[in-house]
Amino acid sequence: xxxxxxxxxxxxxxxxxxxxxxxxxxxxxxxxxxxxxxxxxxxxxxxxxxxxxxxxxxxxxxxxxxxxxxxxxxxxxxxxxxxxxxxxxxxxxxxxxxxxxxxxxxxxxxxxxxxxxxxxxxxxxxxxxxxxxxxxxxxxxxxxxxxxxxxxxxxxxxxxxxxxxxxxxxxxxxxxxxxxxxxxxxxxxxxxxxxxxxxxxxxxxxxxxxxxxxxxxxxxxxxxxxxxxxxxxxxxxxxxxxxxxxxxxxxxxxxxxxxxxxxxxxxxxxxxxxxxxxxxxxxxxxxxxxxxxxxxxxxxxxxxxxxxxxxxxxxxxxxxxxxxxxxxxxxxxxx
Numbered sequence: 001x002x003x004x005x006x007x008x009x010x011x012x013x014x015x016x017x018x019x020x021x022x023x024x025x026x027x028x029x030x031x032x033x034x035x036x037x038x039x040x041x042x043x044x045x046x047x048x049x050x051x052x053x054x055x056x057x058x059x060x061x062x063x064x065x066x067x068x069x070x071x072x073x074x075x076x077x078x079x080x081x082x083x084x085x086x087x088x089x090x091x092x093x094x095x096x097x098x099x100x101x102x103x104x105x106x107x108x109x110x111x112x113x114x115x116x117x118x119x120x121x122x123x124x125x126x127x128x129x130x131x132x133x134x135x136x137x138x139x140x141x142x143x144x145x146x147x148x149x150x151x152x153x154x155x156x157x158x159x160x161x162x163x164x165x166x167x168x169x170x171x172x173x174x175x176x177x178x179x180x181x182x183x184x185x186x187x188x189x190x191x192x193x194x195x196x197x198x199x200x201x202x203x204x205x206x207x208x209x210x211x212x213x214x215x216x217x218x219x220x221x222x223x224x225x226x227x228x229x230x231x232x233x234x235x236x237x238x239x240x241x242x243x244x245x246x247x248x249x250x251x252x253x254x255x256x257x258x259x260x261x262x263x264x265x266x267x268x269x270x271x272x273x274x275x276x277x278x279x280x281x282x283x284x285x286x287x288x289x290x291x292x293x294x295x296x297x298x299x300x301x302x303x304x305x306x307x308x309x310x311x312x313x314x315x316x317x318x319x320x321x322x323x324x325x326x327x328x329x330x331x332x333x334x335x
Contacts, residue, residue, distance in 0.1 A: 037278055038071040038097065039071070040071060040098060042072070042097070042099075043073075043074050043098060044073055044074065044100050045100065045102065047078065047101075048077070048083065049077055049079040054102055054263060057132065057263055057302065058102050060292060060296060061132075061286050064289060065283065065286050068282045069282050082106075083106075087103070087111075087120060088118070088120050090126065090266065091122075091268060091269075092120070092125075092268070094268070095127075095268035095271040096271070097267060097271055097279060099267075101266040101267070102264075103265070103266050105174070105260075105261055105319065106172065106174055106261075108126075108316055109122075110172060110323045111334075113320070114172060114333050115334045122320075123317065123320075126269060127266060127269050127309070128264065128265075128313045129280050130264060130265055130280045130283050130309065131262060131263070131264040131307040132262075133302040134261065134262045134303050134305040135262075136217060136235055136236040136240050137174070137214045137215060137260070137261075138215055138217060138231045139231070139233040139235065140214075140220050140224065140231050141211055141230050142205050142206065147232065149252065150252035151253060152232075153232060154188055157190055158188055165191045165193050165209075166191070166192060166193065166212045166213055166214070167193050167195050167200075167205060167212075168193075168201055169201050170196060170197070172332055173198075175215070176192065178259040179214050180330055181322075182249070190212075193210050198216055198219050202219045206229065214259075216301075217301035218301055221243075232252075234248045235248070235249055235258070236248060237250055237256075241297075241301075264307075265279065265280075283306075287306060288304060
């Protein structure tokens with residue numbers, strides 16, 4: 001005969017088992033997971049090493065984003081292959097909102113055109129969340145080039161085809177593409193001299209090795225103020241806040257010319273819309289706070305630029321098409 005004590009222990013064990021099953025079911029409930037997002041740390045996967053523009057922006061945002069979301073946001077730098085390693089990792093991650101790509105424009109729009117064997121498709125495998133920031137470039141010339149405007153530069157270049165040089169941060173860099181788009185739109189023949197980075201490219205202009213470059217605001221502003229180089233055009237559709245007297249290249253006669261660097265957040269493609277929306281709202285709150293705006297402005301003139309997921313998706317598509325048209329002429333390949 002089974003004792004009352006044995007029955008009591010057995011009942012207790014059954015109740016414990018049922019409780020565990022119920023709690024496991026609740027924890028595994030997808031609707032509950034989505035509604036309570038986030039419930040664990042979030043990884044921001046970055047395509048470039050520490051110390052660059054993407055890394056600096058992420059680290060400016062992370063403390064306040066952690067505070068708003070209530071979970072740690074961890075920066076995970078995965079450089080290599082011009083940003084493709086990080087993009088590939090996020091494209092194949094679990095679509096649960098805990099693996100986020102801090103995307104950069106050329107890695108998302110130009111890499112797919114020049115790398116022939118990518119294991120991911122940006123537009124099919126990633127889900128845009130929001131833009132975060134943009135950075136403008138400035139067309140600058142040194143004292144060797146006797147021009148003070150974009151129109152004068154175009155006239156001089158047409159008078160002396162193949163005799164003017166420009167520097168860039170390397171083949172396929174935004175600085176390279178900005179100059180080639182300028183050549184494509186104006187029909188001028190200016191020779192490309194690639195350097196190993198934006199800093200050396202600016203030094204090339206200062207030293208007289210080349211006559212011009214499309215430089216970041218951060219790299220050229222001190223030299224513009226010192227009078228060593230002259231700013232003649234801003235690459236975006238709107239003027240720079242720190243160089244308000246310098247016209248845009250579009251204003252100067254190349255209508256619609258628009259090249260900027262931009263940064264944004266993306267998730268794996270099948271991430272639920274509710275999670276995308278929650279992450280976007282948190283990012284918008286962070287990026288628009290006064291202290292973050294100020295820190296961004298000091299970090300190379302970054303300007304707050306938020307968007308809806310649909311607007312960000314359209315930007316990726318339209319910019320990819322623009323570079324595709326240009327690369328039919330340039331025929332740049334990476335492998």
